[in-house]
Structure formats: structure tokens, C-alpha cells
Amino acid sequence: MPKTWIYGDNVDTDVIIPARYLMTSDPAELAAHALEDLDPSFAKTVQPGDVVVAGANFGCGSSREHAPIALKGAGVSAVVATSFARIFFRNAINTGLAIATSPEAVAATDPGDEIEVDVAAGVVRNVTKGSEFQAEPLPDFILGIVRAGGLVDWVRQRVGAS
Amino acid sequence: MAATITEKILAAHAGVRSVRPGEIVSCKVDLAMANDVTAPPAIRAFEKMGAGRVWDTSKVALVASHFAPAKDIASAKLMTSMRRFAQAQDIEHFFDVGRGGIEHILLPEEALVLPGDVIIGADSHSCTYGALGCFSTGVGSTDLAAVLALGEIWLRVPETMKIVYSGKPGPWVMGKDMILSVIAAIGDDGARYMAMEHTGDTLQHLSMDGRLTLTNMAIEAGAKSGIIPPDNVTLRYVSERRAETGRDRDFTVFESDVDADYAEVLEVDVDTMEPMIARPSLPSKSIPVSQVERRRVDQVFLGSCTNARIEDLRIAARVLGDERIADGVRLMVIPATQRVWMQANAEGLLDKFAAAGATVSTPTCGACLGAHMGVLGPGEVCVSTSNRNYVGRMGDPTAQVYLANPAVAMATAVAGEIVHPSEIRGEVGVLIA
Numbered sequence: 173m174p175k176t177w178i179y180g181d182n183v184d185t186d187v188i189i190p191a192r193y194l195m196t197s198d199p200a201e202l203a204a205h206a207l208e209d210l211d212p213s214f215a216k217t218v219q220p221g222d223v224v225v226a227g228a229n230f231g232c233g234s235s236r237e238h239a240p241i242a243l244k245g246a247g248v249s250a251v252v253a254t255s256f257a258r259i260f261f262r263n264a265i266n267t268g269l270a271i272a273t274s275p276e277a278v279a280a281t282d283p284g285d286e287i288e289v290d291v292a293a294g295v296v297r298n299v300t301k302g303s304e305f306q307a308e309p310l311p312d313f314i315l316g317i318v319r320a321g322g323l324v325d326w327v328r329q330r331v332g333a334s
Numbered sequence: 335m336a337a338t339i340t341e342k343i344l345a346a347h348a349g350v351r352s353v354r355p356g357e358i359v360s361c362k363v364d365l366a367m368a369n370d371v372t373a374p375p376a377i378r379a380f381e382k383m384g385a386g387r388v389w390d391t392s393k394v395a396l397v398a399s400h401f402a403p404a405k406d407i408a409s410a411k412l413m414t415s416m417r418r419f420a421q422a423q424d425i426e427h428f429f430d431v432g433r434g435g436i437e438h439i440l441l442p443e444e445a446l447v448l449p450g451d452v453i454i455g456a457d458s459h460s461c462t463y464g465a466l467g468c469f470s471t472g473v474g475s476t477d478l479a480a481v482l483a484l485g486e487i488w489l490r491v492p493e494t495m496k497i498v499y500s501g502k503p504g505p506w507v508m509g510k511d512m513i514l515s516v517i518a519a520i521g522d523d524g525a526r527y528m529a530m531e532h533t534g535d536t537l538q539h540l541s542m543d544g545r546l547t548l549t550n551m552a553i554e555a556g557a558k559s560g561i562i563p564p565d566n567v568t569l570r571y572v573s574e575r576r577a578e579t580g581r582d583r584d585f586t587v588f589e590s591d592v593d594a595d596y597a598e599v600l601e602v603d604v605d606t607m608e609p610m611i612a613r614p615s616l617p618s619k620s621i622p623v624s625q626v627e628r629r630r631v632d633q634v635f636l637g638s639c640t641n642a643r644i645e646d647l648r649i650a651a652r653v654l655g656d657e658r659i660a661d662g663v664r665l666m667v668i669p670a671t672q673r674v675w676m677q678a679n680a681e682g683l684l685d686k687f688a689a690a691g692a693t694v695s696t697p698t699c700g701a702c703l704g705a706h707m708g709v710l711g712p713g714e715v716c717v718s719t720s721n722r723n724y725v726g727r728m729g730d731p732t733a734q735v736y737l738a739n740p741a742v743a744m745a746t747a748v749a750g751e752i753v754h755p756s757e758i759r760g761e762v763g764v765l766i767a
Contacts, residue, residue, distance in 0.1 A: 182522055186724045191703040195408030197375045209726035229523035235458040237375055237474035258527050258558055259458055263474035313358045323476045327383040327483050
């Protein structure tokens with residue numbers, strides 16, 4: 173069963189991936205140090221499909237795209253937060269890390285709960301409790317980037333079309 | 335329709351008459367910037383996008399700043415990748431090691447950012463440029479790559495928080511203290527997704543150096559951008575920078591309508607403000623220096639895109655006087671750019687710092703992000719003039735970082751513990767009106 177990792181407010185990009193590891197942007201190398209200054213057990217035991225649930229202002233701080241890449245590289249299938257810092261939000265959309273903004277889902281999550289996220293539908297499911305939460309809807313424009321598979325492919329389509 | 339300065343700049347760059355907060359618009363970009371950490375992933379994304387050439391080689395700036403000079407082989411490779419791309423794409427504004435410095439202090443000096451511009455930087459502190467009356471924000475590498483390919487970017491038009499400062503800054507109060515006071519009041523995400531528009535009579539007492547500190551830390555309040563509508567101080571600065579660099583690109587001065595809509599208005603009394611200090615490990619944990627515990631420190635860092643301009647070094651030197659740095663304290667002084675370094679050298683400031691026992695470095699972001707040139711060890715305590723005191727930001731996760739202005743930082747270096755600058759140098763006003 174996928175594990176849910178629960179953290180508090182203001183999880184900044186320095187703790188998601190410290191600058192001492194930014195000499196690479198390789199997902200596997202970054203994943204080995206994901207969240208290590210906040211929770212040394214995370215990178216050692218995280219499994220593909222695990223979900224991160226956190227409080228307000230997730231991903232605040234630096235613009236380093238290495239942060240969503242590290243989480244995605246670690247196998248994190250989605251991050252559900254009360255709110256996201258704006259650069260991290262863009263970076264997650266652009267690099268294809270699933271994110272959902274839902275204070276209600278965060279408040280209702282207990283350690284051990286299994287969480288599923290459907291980004292396109294904007295739904296967060298607490299499988300353990302059998303509850304479902306509507307996430308803050310993404311504007312159509314942003315959903316277009318999600319559907320294209322990220323910003324690289326979205327731009328490819330535009331460059332190819334012109 | 336009444337509009338804020340930010341709405342007017344975004345509308346002009348989207349080619350429409352007006353925009354409203356919340357709307358998503360595509361804006362033409364006047365300058366795209368990346369550094370040695372963010373450029374290499376942007377270059378790889380750009381290559382995958384298949385555009386071939388950057389949209390305009392005169393509108394791209396690449397700056398070696400974060401790990402500069404290369405701290406190890408891996409960071410040397412990052413700089414090589416940026417260097418090769420700059421050469422292959424014929425990028426006009428490439429600032430290599432020894433030719434530039436910290437981008438957020440460098441680009442205004444170089445007259446590459448101007449009032450009315452839309453600036454997109456692959457670095458979160460790209461909000462700094464807003465002090466010149468432009469819209470400027472930070473993005474990640476893939477967003478930057480899209481700008482390199484297309485010359486434009488999608489932006490959600492931000493709501494604006496207007497901050498009205500009144501009164502004259504007292505002894506040792508600087509732009510840093512104004513922005514730390516605001517972040518303490520509204521919280522680390524108090525301006526999330528918003529533009530912070532700084533206004534009020536206090537600004538007439540702030541030089542461009544102080545104003546750039548004010549907009550630099552918009553991101554620490556979660557804001558998308560910080561902006562100061564241009565006035566005589568701005569226009570004089572821009573005119574000097576254009577004259578010195580010979581760059582004469584046209585620019586437009588925008589201002590907010592008096593009846594523009596603001597999501598929030600915050601009034602800040604500067605008359606009664608004291609120098610502030612942010613305790614570990616969030617910028618919002620700022621309190622007046624007189625109320626903070628007098629802890630002994632291991633290191634003091636005078637540098638970063640927040641406070642390493644010439645005014646910052648002059649004020650620190652004034653606090654230092656003829657004293658020496660306290661035993662047991664390491665003082666790192668890192669002037670932001672080659673130009674600041676040479677000016678400080680010409681004024682004898684670097685000699686003065688070195689003679690007092692400081693380490694004076696070539697320009698680099700280094701210590702601020704715990705990369706090199708002053709990384710903190712386990713349990714160490716540091717007072718830093720930079721912008722972030724998050725866990726592990728400057729080195730070991732058990733190190734503790736306080737954020738303060740250059741006067742407080744130097745006073746602490748001299749005393750060996752956190753003190754108010756008045757204890758070292760008396761009640762002296764520091765601002766250049």
C-alpha cells in the first residue's frame with residue numbers, strides 16, 4: 173500500500189533538495205537526498221506511488237526545479253497541500269509532478285491513510301476513510317499544459333505548428 | 335478603467351487594453367535571465383523543445399553567480415554548459431566569472447532592466463528588479479526555456495497588495511528593516527501570488543540600493559513580484575546607468591491610477607521602526623533587535639543579492655570604525671559585483687574589513703545558499719544580511735541563521751554577540767536622502 177508522508181507549513185525548497193546537491197539535475201541523484209534536512213527517513217524508505225500531504229505554502233523559496241524533480245524522482249505520485257508557493261506550483265505543472273490544493277483533504281488526512289489524486293479531474297480521495305475532496309480547480313490553460321504532458325511538449329507542439 | 339502599475343505593464347506586454355487580476359495572459363518578455371544553477375536544466379529543456387535558436391539573442395542574460403568561481407568539478411561542468419550555449423547561440427549578455435557577479439545587483443547596474451519592462455528570471459529573487467518600476471518575477475528552468483523559445487510567457491495577472499510607508503527611517507534603519515517588518519506582519523505567504531507595490535513618503539529617503547532590498551524579499555512573503563513606481567530617484571539612477579554602460583534601449587514609465595483596485599492596503603509606520611532581526615528559521619520570525627536574545631555567534635555574513643551593494647558596505651564600514659572583529663567570530667564580506675568590489679576597494683573599505691579580520695571574497699552567491707565561501711557547520715550560529723534563514727539554507731541543518739541589515743551584522747561581528755548597532759557606534763542615521 174502506498175504510504176502518505178505528512179508534513180507541516182512552509183516546506184521550503186531548501187529542505188526539499190538542499191543547494192549542496194544542485195550540481196546535478198538527474199532525478200535519481202536528487203531523489204537520494206529529497207527532504208533529507210526535514211525528514212532523514214524519507215529518501216531512505218519512500219516507495220513509488222507514495223503521496224506527500226503538507227500544509228500551507230508548500231515549496232516556498234528558491235526557483236530550483238530540482239525540487240519537484242527530486243520528489244518525482246523519488247517516486248512521489250502526488251503532493252496534496254493546503255496551498256503551494258507559486259514558483260513550485262508552476263514547476264510542478266511544467267515537469268509533470270501531480271499536485272492538488274485542498275485544505276479539506278489535508279485536514280482530514282491521518283498518518284497511515286491511503287491517498288489518491290486525479291489532477292485532471294481535480295479530485296483527492298482518501299481511500300482509507302472512503303472520503304473524496306474537490307481540489308481547487310486548475311484553469312483550462314494550465315490543464316492544457318498538464319494534458320500535453322508538461323511544458324516541454326506543450327512548447328514542442330507550438331514550435332512545430334508555427 | 336483604473337489600473338495598477340502592474341496591470342498596466344502586463345496589459346501593454348500582452349497587447350491588450352486592460353487586464354484584470356486572475357486572468358491568464360501571454361506577455362512578451364524584455365529580458366530573460368538564468369544563472370549557473372538554473373541555466374543548464376533550461377538549456378536541456380530548450381533543446382528538447384525543438385526551437386533551435388533563442389528568440390532574441392539581445393534579450394537573454396546568462397550569469398555565473400551561484401557556484402562561481404566553480405567550487406568543484408560538477409559546478410565547473412554547469413558553467414561550461416552555460417558558456418558553450420552562450421557561444422553557440424551568440425547570447426549578447428553573458429557574464430562569466432570575473433565579469434559580473436550576483437545577477438540581481440548586476441542587471442540594474444548594466445542598464446539591462448528598465449522601467450516598464452517585463453523581466454523573467456530563472457531565480458526566485460528576480461522580483462528584485464521591480465524596484466525600477468518594471469514587472470519582474472522568478473520562474474523555474476523549464477518556464478525559462480519556453481521564454482527562450484517563444485519570447486513570451488503565460489502569467490496569471492496578480493492581485494496587488496499596496497504597502498504605504500510613512501515617516502523617516504531612524505538610526506540604523508534600512509530597506510531591510512522595512513521589508514522584514516512587513517513579512518513579520520503578514521507572514522511568509524502573506525502576499526502569496528500577489529504583486530507587492532511599495533509606496534509612501536518614506537521612499538523619498540531610500541536610495542536605489544535600499545529600494546532594491548525592499549523588492550528583493552517580495553518572494554519571502556510569497557509574492558509574485560515587488561514593484562516601486564518610478565520617481566526622480568529611479569529616473570536619475572536609470573539615466574546614470576544608461577550613460578555609464580552606453581545602453582540606450584527605450585523605456586516607458588507606468589504609474590498606478592489613484593482609483594486603482596487593491597486587494598489589500600497595509601500601512602507601515604517607519605518613524606517608530608527599529609532595526610529588525612529574523613530569528614531561525616523563517617523570515618517572518620522578525621522582531622526588533624533590542625528584543626532579541628543576545629546570542630554569541632560563530633559567523634557573520636555580509637553579502638547576497640539582498641545587501642551587498644556599495645551602500646551596504648559603506649554602512650557596515652561606518653559601524654566597524656577602527657575596531658576589530660571579535661575573537662571567535664568569522665566575518666565573510668562578499669561584494670555583489672565586480673563594480674561594487676572595485677568601488678569598495680577604491681574607497682578603502684575592503685582593506686578596512688580585511689585589517690579587522692574579515693575574509694573578503696570575489697563576488698558570488700556562495701554563502702547565502704550554503705554552496706561555498708562560508709558554509710556553516712553543525713550547531714553554528716550566523717547573522718546574515720541575506721534573505722533566507724530556512725533549515726539547512728547556509729549549511730548543516732542544525733546551524734541557526736538570523737537575518738538582519740548590514741549595520742546589525744557588523745555590530746554583531748564586532749561585539750561577538752547579537753547587538754543593536756547603536757551600542758557600537760551610537761545613534762547615527764544611515765540613509766542617504
